[in-house]
Amino acid sequence: MTIYTAFNLTIHSEFELPELPHSTGSADVVVHLDPDCSPPENSDLSQIISFYTPDLVFINQPDVGGFLVKAGRNIIVKPIPEVDQIRLRNFTVTSALNMILLQRGYCLLHASVIAIDETAVAFVGPCGAGKSTLAACMVLRGHRFLADDMLALSKNLDALPAFPRLKLHQTAIHTLSQYGSQVVSVSDIYDKHLCLVNSFEQQARPLRHIYILDPVPAPRVAVQSVKKQEAMQVLLANSYARPRFAPKEIQFLTTPEDTSRHFLQIAELVKLVAVSRLQRGSSLEDMSLIASLVEHDICSE
Amino acid sequence: MTISTNTVVAVSDNSVVASLDDSLVILSLKSGIYYGVEGIAKLVWEHLDHPRSVRELSDAILKEYDVAPQQCVDDVIELIQDFIAHGLVQVDE
Numbered sequence: 001m002t003i004y005t006a007f008n009l010t011i012h013s014e015f016e017l018p019e020l021p022h023s024t025g026s027a028d029v030v031v032h033l034d035p036d037c038s039p040p041e042n043s044d045l046s047q048i049i050s051f052y053t054p055d056l057v058f059i060n061q062p063d064v065g066g067f068l069v070k071a072g073r074n075i076i077v078k079p080i081p082e083v084d085q086i087r088l089r090n091f092t093v094t095s096a097l098n099m100i101l102l103q104r105g106y107c108l109l110h111a112s113v114i115a116i117d118e119t120a121v122a123f124v125g126p127c128g129a130g131k132s133t134l135a136a137c138m139v140l141r142g143h144r145f146l147a148d149d150m151l152a153l154s155k156n157l158d159a160l161p162a163f164p165r166l167k168l169h170q171t172a173i174h175t176l177s178q179y180g181s182q183v184v185s186v187s188d189i190y191d192k193h194l195c196l197v198n199s200f201e202q203q204a205r206p207l208r209h210i211y212i213l214d215p216v217p218a219p220r221v222a223v224q225s226v227k228k229q230e231a232m233q234v235l236l237a238n239s240y241a242r243p244r245f246a247p248k249e250i251q252f253l254t255t256p257e258d259t260s261r262h263f264l265q266i267a268e269l270v271k272l273v274a275v276s277r278l279q280r281g282s283s284l285e286d287m288s289l290i291a292s293l294v295e296h297d298i299c300s301e
Numbered sequence: 302m303t304i305s306t307n308t309v310v311a312v313s314d315n316s317v318v319a320s321l322d323d324s325l326v327i328l329s330l331k332s333g334i335y336y337g338v339e340g341i342a343k344l345v346w347e348h349l350d351h352p353r354s355v356r357e358l359s360d361a362i363l364k365e366y367d368v369a370p371q372q373c374v375d376d377v378i379e380l381i382q383d384f385i386a387h388g389l390v391q392v393d394e
Contacts, residue, residue, distance in 0.1 A: 228321040260317040267319030
């Protein structure tokens with residue numbers, strides 16, 4: 001077993017997960033390989049999430065394998081023969097681990113998160129809106145990195161440190177390279193580069209502000225205030241495992257308890273954390289302008 | 302469904318409500334759809350802390366808003382029908 005940490009959990013794994021920082025201590029989560037692992041009865045193997053009860057989830061990813069995720073504690077993996085190791089690891093530390101976080105009751109949002117001073121700032125938006133690029137841009141301006149793609153919030157609204165990896169498009173890497181080479185490309189899968197960020201923040205930080213990145217290019221870069229109802233709508237739509245609004249493959253959160261818990265968590269978040277909308281132009285060069293705007297906005301609070 | 306002033310209504314077990322600054326958001330667990338509720342509708346919802354008749358609800362509105370009593374009853378009935386249609390409220394039998 002190799003011992004790692006992610007999202008403040010100590011993870012013991014039977015196979016190497018070099019994406020995660022090493023750690024010590026007793027296991028919160030155990031990752032097993034089991035060639036005999038089979039889907040629970042009543043699984044619908046035409047679906048990616050083919051079986052769901054809150055404490056038992058079976059994820060069936062045809063090009064990687066089957067993942068049985070149990071009670072926020074166990075990930076049992078049955079890889080396909082000659083599986084691509086990078087895909088296997090990537091799926092384990094994203095989809096399978098996200099399910100563990102969900103089972104542990106964390107509120108999960110699609111967001112990239114950085115630390116400014118002692119607090120966390122999150123960027124929310126659809127794929128391609130530029131949240132990872134903006135997070136990378138903020139890191140290159142001296143802020144610390146907390147999470148890419150998945151924000152896990154504790155009950156008291158602390159943003160947990162994920163792991164020091166950031167996915168960026170090749171064009172974004174090219175644009176950001178003018179700042180220096182802190183961002184190092186390590187591999188390319190799914191048409192994106194998975195990058196190592198050296199400035200990783202290892203402490204959970206209280207979430208201070210959420211910026212919604214507008215996917216539609218605006219004539220000028222600006223920060224706009226957002227009404228609480230609208231903020232609620234956007235955050236529900238950007239929730240992981242959100243009820244009803246989700247793309248089909250993650251529309252699995254079916255128990256009323258899960259749905260109402262998540263709904264109330266988002267309402268609490270909207271009440272306590274500032275939410276604004278970031279309008280931006282279409283070019284990546286705008287990102288540094290947006291980054292300075294965010295810094296200015298945070299400082300003037 | 303016919304709703305009269307004597308009809309007693311209650312919040313459905315399938316609805317979850319959260320309060321934001323000046324509005325409520327109500328989720329219907331049945332449909333997974335949620336609704337933003339403000340103004341008079343918010344006031345009506347807040348009076349549904351336990352089952353109430355349409356008459357009681359419209360009396361509560363009349364205490365806070367300057368409207369004609371019959372207009373108020375009509376509005377409350379329309380609102381309650383809307384709540385029922387979305388599965389947020391049910392007739393208490």
